[in-house]
Amino acid sequence: MTLIMNNETVIAKTRQSRTIGRDLTGIGAILAVAVVGYFLFPDNLALLTRIIAIALLVLSLDLVTGYCGVATLGHAALFGSGAYAAGIAAAHYGITSPLLMTLAGILGGAIAGLICGVIILRAHGLPQLVLSISLIYLFHEFANKASSWTGGSDGLSGISPDPLFGTYEFDLWGQTAYIFGVFLLLSVFVLLRVLVRSPFGMLCRGIKEDPLRIMAMGASPKITLIKMYVISGAVAGVGGALNAISTQVVGLDSLSFTQSAEALVMLVLGGTGSLFGALMGTLVFMLFEDYVSAANPFHWLTMVGVLLIAVVLFAPKGLYGTAAGFIARRLEKRT
Amino acid sequence: MSAVFDVLNLKKSFSGLTVTNDVSLSMAPGDRVALIGPNGAGKTTFVNLVTGNLRPDSGEVCLNGETVTKIDAIGRVRRGLVRSFQVTRLFQDMTPAEHVALAILQRGGRAGKMFGNFLSMPNVMDEVSALLAKLGLADLMHRRVSEIAYGQQRLLEIAMALALKPKVLLLDEPAAGVPQSDTGRIEQALADLPADLAVLMIEHDMDLVFRFAKRVIVLAAGTIIFDGSPADVTKDAAVREAYLGSYANANHAA
Ligand SMILES: Nc1ncnc2c1ncn2[C@@H]1O[C@H](COP(=O)(O)OP(=O)(O)O)[C@@H](O)[C@H]1O
Ligand SMILES: [Mg+2]
Numbered sequence: 001m002t003l004i005m006n007n008e009t010v011i012a013k014t015r016q017s018r019t020i021g022r023d024l025t026g027i028g029a030i031l032a033v034a035v036v037g038y039f040l041f042p043d044n045l046a047l048l049t050r051i052i053a054i055a056l057l058v059l060s061l062d063l064v065t066g067y068c069g070v071a072t073l074g075h076a077a078l079f080g081s082g083a084y085a086a087g088i089a090a091a092h093y094g095i096t097s098p099l100l101m102t103l104a105g106i107l108g109g110a111i112a113g114l115i116c117g118v119i120i121l122r123a124h125g126l127p128q129l130v131l132s133i134s135l136i137y138l139f140h141e142f143a144n145k146a147s148s149w150t151g152g153s154d155g156l157s158g159i160s161p162d163p164l165f166g167t168y169e170f171d172l173w174g175q176t177a178y179i180f181g182v183f184l185l186l187s188v189f190v191l192l193r194v195l196v197r198s199p200f201g202m203l204c205r206g207i208k209e210d211p212l213r214i215m216a217m218g219a220s221p222k223i224t225l226i227k228m229y230v231i232s233g234a235v236a237g238v239g240g241a242l243n244a245i246s247t248q249v250v251g252l253d254s255l256s257f258t259q260s261a262e263a264l265v266m267l268v269l270g271g272t273g274s275l276f277g278a279l280m281g282t283l284v285f286m287l288f289e290d291y292v293s294a295a296n297p298f299h300w301l302t303m304v305g306v307l308l309i310a311v312v313l314f315a316p317k318g319l320y321g322t323a324a325g326f327i328a329r330r331l332e333k334r335t
Numbered sequence: 336m337s338a339v340f341d342v343l344n345l346k347k348s349f350s351g352l353t354v355t356n357d358v359s360l361s362m363a364p365g366d367r368v369a370l371i372g373p374n375g376a377g378k379t380t381f382v383n384l385v386t387g388n389l390r391p392d393s394g395e396v397c398l399n400g401e402t403v404t405k406i407d408a409i410g411r412v413r414r415g416l417v418r419s420f421q422v423t424r425l426f427q428d429m430t431p432a433e434h435v436a437l438a439i440l441q442r443g444g445r446a447g448k449m450f451g452n453f454l455s456m457p458n459v460m461d462e463v464s465a466l467l468a469k470l471g472l473a474d475l476m477h478r479r480v481s482e483i484a485y486g487q488q489r490l491l492e493i494a495m496a497l498a499l500k501p502k503v504l505l506l507d508e509p510a511a512g513v514p515q516s517d518t519g520r521i522e523q524a525l526a527d528l529p530a531d532l533a534v535l536m537i538e539h540d541m542d543l544v545f546r547f548a549k550r551v552i553v554l555a556a557g558t559i560i561f562d563g564s565p566a567d568v569t570k571d572a573a574v575r576e577a578y579l580g581s582y583a584n585a586n587h588a589a
Contacts (some may be wrong), residue, residue: 016454127578199440200449202433206426213424217441218412218499224447 023193025216026276027186033283034182045174047290049246053079055282056188056239058266059107059275064073064117065264066272067196068225070210071129072120073260075236076137080255081112082237084143084150087250091158098170098180098245100162105241106234112139113233117226133257140255155251159244170245177246184238192275195231201276204228269311271318280320293313337400338417339364339533340503345384345394347377347557354380355391356557362533363504369548369565370537373578377557379421379535382505386412386418398503415502419492421511421537425480431491432476435463438498460499470494470524486517493524504528506536510543522546555575 037048057079064070085108095104143150150156163169168176175310195201203224206214211221242268244250253259262285270281288307293300315322347355354377362368370378379469383389385396389406395404399415406414425434436453439462440446453459467476470490475483480491489509496504509525510518517527518540525547528534538544544551544565551568555577561568568574 016452019452076507180414194450197452198447199437199451199453200447201536202429202437203446204454205428206437209428210424212418212425215408216386216412216418216420216424217438217495218409219441219446220409227447 006054014220015207019197023190024070026193027187028158029276030186030189030279038178038243045178046246047286048070049178049181050243051175051282052178052185053239053243053246054263054266054286055185055279056242057236057263058270058278059188059192060232060236060239060281061263061267062272062275062278063192063228063235064225065191065267066278067201067276068204068228070120070225070229071125072116072127072132073257073264074116074120074132074134074139075230075232075263076255076257076259077116077136077139078109078112078233078236079240079243079259079263080139080143080242081233082106082109082252083244083250083254084108084240084242085157086241087156087159087165088149090244091156094210096160096162098164101161101245102184102241105237105239105244109233109235109237109240110230111233113229113231113236116233117229121222121225121229132260136255136257136260140252141297142256143252148246150250150252153252155249157249159248159250161245161248170248177242181242181246184242188235188238189275189279194234196275200224200227266306267318269308269318271321271324274320274324276324277318281318338362338397339399340535341384341395341397343395343397343580345381345396346390347380347384347389348390354557355384355394357475358554358559360552360555360559360562361464362535364531364533366533366535366550367548368533368535368550368552369544370385370535370552371539371541371544371564372554376554378554379507380557381554382418382537383508385505386416412499415497416505417496417498417501417503418505419496419507421507423485425488425491427481428479430477430479431467431472431483431494432460432463434480434491435494435498436460439463440496442499453540466498469527471520481551484517486513486520488523489521491512493521497528501532503533504535506534506538508537508539510538510540518543 038045041048041249054106057075060078061072062076065072082105083209086101086105089104090101095101116135119135121127123131144152147300161170164176164180203214203219207221207224240254243254266281266285269285270279271277289300289304292303296303311319317325338361342358342360345355345358358381368379370474372378380389384391398411398416399510401413403414433453436459437446439459440448464473464476467473470493472487472490472494475487480488493509510521513521521542525536527536536547548565551555551561551563551565551570552559553574560573560577561571
């Protein structure tokens, strides 16, 4: 008996250290990619910063879609709300500190997340998808009409963030923005790793699999999912704010159906239900898009389409999911 | 002893077919009741009505003297009415330890905690280990559910229900689908249930029913046709009629 218990404690301990190991690997990988990117594309840091902003959107989408099973094609509503919140704070209220702008983005995203969550979670399956699409069009149209605040279709300009910590200018080279972005991404990644492993994260996975079973335990799937939507909104809001700070303009496209659909495509490409998957999907999709659209401006969309079909057919768990499964099987064989 | 669980004149029909017909029953703490009846008698429907998963056409459900008919399923669980399912509903990628830990935290209203991990919560893990050890699942506690045998999954269902510290426990065929050789462990778990817990068990295995129950209720076509001691149930003419009349079909259906 004691032997078994000891054995179990050992297993638990190994698991724990393994997850911490994976956290450190994740942080290391993000940093390594960030450094490599910096030296590979020194003249195109703006692209890398945009990749980070969109990665935050895709992470945010993964929280509700990958971890909770919510179907949505309107997730850019949260990202765009964060971007506009940060942009409006700077352009209309003179809140130009990058940290405060980020905070505004978090708030704007969280509020949009609350609104979208309350509405989208009233339905399931196909009706849920339709609700999410209607919402993104409503958000888009609202931003378009409220042009005295948002600049309408001209975009919101006049955003000039202060230097970071009073020293580092958000200049044309985009170094500050890039490093700020990497810092934001790392912070969000660490917090989300904690979140998805917490009891709350476990509850969400349970809801995705069998909400009725969760109810039979006395927990409310509805309230849990709405909380997750608010968190997801905050994460997307960080991405939106980063975009506003780095490009110094916010356009209606940040609040568009296209952006929402692309985010979902990136998530599926990388693999749902894992933070690494979301990051990998964004990176591969956006680099591929950038490279192919420059190399072959006429057929690049076709190529993106072919890539996607190949992934969905041959690696249905996404790039990361498939790779992780492959490595796990190899490791298992060895032991 | 005063009742912890009261059902008054519960009725339910599905598009004209009456599945629960004026069912009333009352249980006190410590009761061990078996609810039996041919397949399709309405046993599972009864459980669903009581737990709030289905809405009755009329009738009342009371817990500890409080009428909960208008309270939703979640509210009833929080008031101590817990069920298990006829077919196990577990999370395939999670471990038994995670299942039970989640239930323990939920009981304390802490399942929504957004930081920390079960494995680093010694109080929770102690209770998890103790509960799983009692059910003979100690050495499986960190396996995935998809890797453990069905009989063990059934035990885990019971463990999850117990982790919620219920006052009334409804077990829908806890041994269904388990090979005969493995039912001993489940029977032991049933015998070890807390003494002050009121338990209503639906079961087909009559040996199990006779060893477990102090009181047997027979449901046929949505109506209670017998409510009495196990010793009397086999002698009852109406029960024989209902069972013999439908036994052949029931056995085939099952
Ligand atoms: N949701 C439902 N809609 C229509 N008929 C149902 C539904 N649930 C159960 N029934 C019917 O009610 C009867 C009783 O079912 P059930 O309660 O599952 O019986 P038991 O558990 O005693 O075998 C069956 O005839 C079944 O077909
Ligand atoms: Mg049944």
